[in-house]
Amino acid sequence: MTDTGPLGDHAEEPTAGGDRPGAGQEPPAATGPERAAEEARARARARGPVSANSALTPDSGTAALVDALDTLRGRLGALHLPLDAPGVHHARTDLARAVDQLDDYLLPRLRAERAPLLVVVGGSTGAGKSTLVNSLLGEQATTPGVLRPTTRSPVLVHHPLDARWFSGDRVLPGLARTSGGGADGRALRLVASASLPQGLALLDAPDVDSVETANRELSAQLLAAADLWLFVTTAARYADAVPWDLLISAAQRHAQVAMVLDRVDPGTEEVAGDLRRLMAEHGLGEAALFVVPEAQGEDQLTDGLLPEAAVGELATWLSGLGGDPDSRARVITATRDGVVDDLVRRTDALAAAADVQHDTDARLRDAVERHHAEALRQVEAATSDGALLRGEVLARWQDFIGTGEFFRAVEEGVGKVRDAVGRFFRGRPKEAPHVEQAIAHGLESVVLDAAEQAAERTYADWRGDPAGAGLLDGLELSRTAPNLRPEVAGAVRAWQGDVLALVREQGGSRRGTARALSFGVNALGVSLMVVVFASTAGLTGLEVGIAGGTAVVAQKLLEAVFGDDAVRRLAAQAKDRLTARVDAVLRGQGARYTAQLDALGTEALHGDRLREAARAVADAARGERSLRTTGADGLTRPWSGGLLRGAGTFRPPTSPDGIPLGPGAVAGTSRAAAAAVPAKDPTRSRRPFWRRRRRQEDDA
Known part of the structure; x- marks a missing residue:
């Protein structure tokens, strides 16, 4: 028979000028x-x-x-x-x-697109995965038994000529390799077997419902790395929830799955029909289903292996995948696209x-931010409503300023005040530090109280939020920091230094006040602090008159030295600097919380x-x-390569030309299984999944 080449009978004959197009001739258009x-x-x-x-x-x-x-x-x-x-x-x-x-x-x-097709054999504890793998190979490649749930090391069986695909890190690179029988941990035990067709590898995974978390996690990881899932269950456990969670996730990502119903007792073949129903309900209606009968009587295990007839259908299907490159490629492509x-x-x-x-x-x-901003507003209100000009501060101010000479000077006019200022500076500057200390103590108490409330409210909000609660464990954040009191004291002293610097700077810019400043910078500074706290809102009764008089005296004193405009400007500047100092302290307290978030990097x-x-x-x-x-x-073309044990005892259907339709075309439709599956419309023939996919690709 003459080979007509890739174009078949429609190939064009060579031209008279030879095999190549002659001058002026266009080459055939590619199609x-x-x-x-x-x-x-x-x-x-x-x-x-x-x-x-x-x-x-x-x-x-x-x-x-x-x-x-x-x-x-x-x-x-x-x-x-x-x-x-x-x-x-x-x-x-x-x-x-x-x-x-x-x-x-x-x-x-x-x-590594040419790497062998990796079939991961997974399933529940006691489903018979290892026995099934050994029976397909005809040898004891993996160890079944009651200790299997505690064995964390998966076993990968490959053809000897495929060893280099798996000994390196191109396949399952995250797992260490071993070829010994005592592997522990997450090592992948490699077993070479000539019984396996070249191009196909079987991986016996840990139980998906193992009592050990590490086993379950490893099993899920291996199944996610499979080109094809071969999921083994039994007639007693086929409806268990844990395996179906994995199978549903496989269906959602269009993974290629084949099911094996193992250990089916005679007379219970209807279980296959119920399993097929569950598969259809959960998106696996097109997956292959194989039924393996329970080994008993004359069909008991021989050397730990199932009879060839019991695994013949599955062995034929897998041998076809291993021997046909096109079939392997289609399964790999379908799974890869789904992933x-x-x-x-x-x-x-x-x-x-x-x-x-x-x-x-x-x-x-x-x-x-909200609670510490509220704390700042609380301090601003307390330092603006005259609340600080009571108690010890008021007493020390009265001791310092007196009520006789200064009040009479204020009543008689600014000129008298200016004269009294000079006498005052020379005679009573030593009392100023007592007023400063009283102001400092009062201001510290206000700031500490506001910070404490901010800490309590922030802690309550975080504790009520699951995300925040998880960050509070082991941290003492329900109260302010232990070093807050000295920190606040330092901030208040620094602010008082700011006020004195403002007075000194203002005094140095005016001729005629330098001499007065040389005697009374502290007194003027204290007076400016009193003016900052001058508002009488919140005071009642006698305190209003006293505080109001106190503020008037302080303001008149400053105006006598610096003038009206300068006093207003100095008071505003002193207030701003106090706000900045307190804000810095409160932000430091808030940073104890936000530092936990900064360390996580979640803001970005x-x-x-x-x-x-x-x-x-x-x-x-x-x-x-x-x-x-x-x-x-x-x-698909007839497969080549080796055959698994039992392959050929089940004859797959063929096309009219005698070419196998492909592995899995009628998987699970043996007489017993077919009897349990509802009849379908004969006009809608069931194609193997790779043919359906190819048809879909052609239509697209």
């Missing part, structure tokens, strides 16, 4: 896959320089996808969700799974979680960069898929 490839090369040339991933991937579309995924991996790696905001526990799990998907499966798979799409969706959800972290940070900071968290990276991945994935080429017939 189909050739045109798509040429367009891809043209786009690659238009993009200019390519990334380093181009050297590791077979085409520009895959390289662009890997570049986008690398960027996303970096941003996910930098993301942390430390605050206990609503939904954060689910988001943290999603983040860990997204990183695991990238590190353990997606990036290694894209960079990419799920990753984009998951990243969008994580971006929203990052925004929630930022908003939660802002809410906690607002509580700190935003989801926009994650959304940008997710959009880039989605765009690159669409570009990569548009460059794919498909075969002409949709039928």
Whole structure:
């Protein structure tokens, strides 16, 4: 039979001028896959320089996808969700799974597209996973038994010629490797077996419902790194909740799944029908289902292995996957596409979680700012309403200023005041420090009381917020800091120094007052402090008259020295500096809270960069898929390579030409299983999942 080449009977005959087009003749136009490839090369040339991933991937579309995924991996790696905001526990799990998907499966798979198909065998405790794997291989490659739930080390069985794919870090790079039988921890035990077809690897994972958390987490991680899930359950446990949580997540991300119903007793085959119903209800209606009968009577285990007939259907299906490169590629591509799409969706959800972290940070900071700002307003009110001009401050001021000579001078006019000032400075400057001390003590009490209330209110707000409560454990933040009292005392002394500096500066700018200042800077400073606290709002009865008189005396004294405008300006400046000093103290107290947030870095968290990276991945994935080429017939070729034990005892259906339709075409539809499955419309034939996918791609 003559080989007509890739164009078949429609290939053009060579021209008379030879095999190449002659002068003036156009070369034949490229069609189909050739045109798509040429367009891809043209786009690659238009993009200019390519990334380093181009050297590791077979085409520009895959390289662009890997570049986008690398960027996303970096941003996910930098993301942390430390605050206990609503939904954060689910988001943290999603983040860990997204990183695991990238590190353990997606990036290694894209960079090693020719690596063997990795089938992860998972399931519940006691489902018979290890016995099933050994029975398919015809040897004891993995150890079953009651101690299996405590064995954390998964076992990966591969063909000897595929060893280099798994001994390095291109597949499951996060797990250490060992070839010994006493592996512990998270090491991946590698077992070479010539019974396995080249191009196929089986990984016996820990139990998904193990009593040990580390086992459960490792099992979920390995299943997420699989090209194909082979999920094993039993007739007694097929409806358990924990396995179905994993299966539903697999369906949501369109992972390729095959189910094995193990240990089915004679007469209970209807369980397969119920399991098929559950699969359809949870998005796994197209997954293959294999039924393995319970070994008993003449079909008991031999050397720990199930009879060949019991695993024949599954062995035939897996051997077909291992021996047919096209089948392997389609399964890998379908799973990979599902992971990419799920990753984009998951990243969008994580971006929203990052925004929630930022908003939660802002809410906690607002509580700190609000209560300490209220404390500042409280101090400002107490230093403006005359409240400080009572008690000890008022007594010391009266001792200092007296009520005789100064009051008479004030009543007689400014000239008399100016004369009295000189005599006053020379005669009684020693009393000024007593007034300063009284003012300092009163001001300290006001600031300490306001700070204490701010601390109590902030603590109450944070304690009532789950995110804030998680930051308070082990910290003494319900009260002010132990060193606050000396800090406030220092701030008050510094403010009093500011006031004296203002008086000194103002006095130095006026001729005629220098001599008076040389005798009474402290007295003028005390007078200015009294003017700052001069308002009589909040005082009643006799105190109003006393405080009012006190303020008038202080103001007249200053006006006699500096003039009206200067006194108003000095009072405003002194008030501003007091506010600044108190604000600095209160901000320091608030910083005890905000420092907890600063250490977490949640203020800078935003989801926009994650959304940008997710959009880039989605765009690159669409570009990569548009460059794919498909075969002409949709039928797989006869498989090559080795066969698993029992393969061939079950004969798969073929096309009219005798070509197998492909592994899994009628998986799980043995007579017993088929009897439990409701009849379908005969006009709607069931295609194997890779043919359906290919048809969908062709239609697209």
